[in-house]
Amino acid sequence: MKAIILAGGFAKRLWPLTLSTPKPLLEICGKPILDYIMEKLIPLEEVNEIIITINKRFKDKFQAWLKSREYCNTRLIIEKSMREEEKPGAIAALKGVVNLVGDEDVIIVAGDNIFSGNLKDFINFYLMKNAPIIGVYNIGDKSLAKLYANVSIDENNKVIKLIEKPKQPISTLVAMCLYILPNWVYKMIDEYLRSGGNPDAPGHFIEWLYKRVDVYAFVFSGYWFDIGDFKSLELANKVFRRKPHLS
Secondary structure, eight states: OEEEEEEOOOOGGGTTHHHHSOGGGSEETTEEHHHHHHHHHTTOTTOOEEEEEEOGGGHHHHHHHHHTSOOSSEEEEEOSOSSGGGOOOHHHHHHHHHHHHTTOOEEEEETTEEEOSOHHHHHHHHHHHTSOEEEEEEOSOHHHHTTSEEEEEOTTOBEEEEEESOSSOSOSEEEEEEEEEOHHHHTTHHHHHHTTOOSSOHHHHHHHHTTTSOOEEEEEOSOEEEOOSHHHHHHHHHHHHHOGGGO
């Protein structure tokens, strides 16, 4: 299994911080967001390589970060974009690395997510279902669910509805931009893009996918921070300062 970390965005909502530093390398309590993600992936015996998709503008920053670490079997894939208007989008970027993973399944993580919970349990759930799996989190407030891909599941955790940023949320479960896809599913990305699918937010692809194949949700508990703006960055730092054991 390959792991793919999507880290190619420009994070305009965090300007001016992200004019000089890519969002995945912003620090939460003195540690880059990307390190929190790597620490989740590195121990997984099922994962034989970690691929990080980045943009050309921040190539040097990511290369310096990786060089200063001792992460094994990790490589950077550089997109051509130098600014927001040139970026291919998360799904289009994912399509760009499909040829690199061969016939292996993939675990996909957004480069701005910090979460508790064991990815080993996530993988075991995937092996049990033998189907596409998404990570979801109970955000506890429907007004907040409007900001994310909103999910409804049945008693077997099968996704029965998913709506990207709904005006009227159907539940308090939201997708975390954390997926495991069997190799036969990510090969459907071409079909999705040819049909006019949104090339950016991964939630749109899952919204298209669950109507064609069975997709299941693994519910994470504990904490989850989607670092998208100054408010979420501030909150994550506040929580980790108060509970240093989390970092």
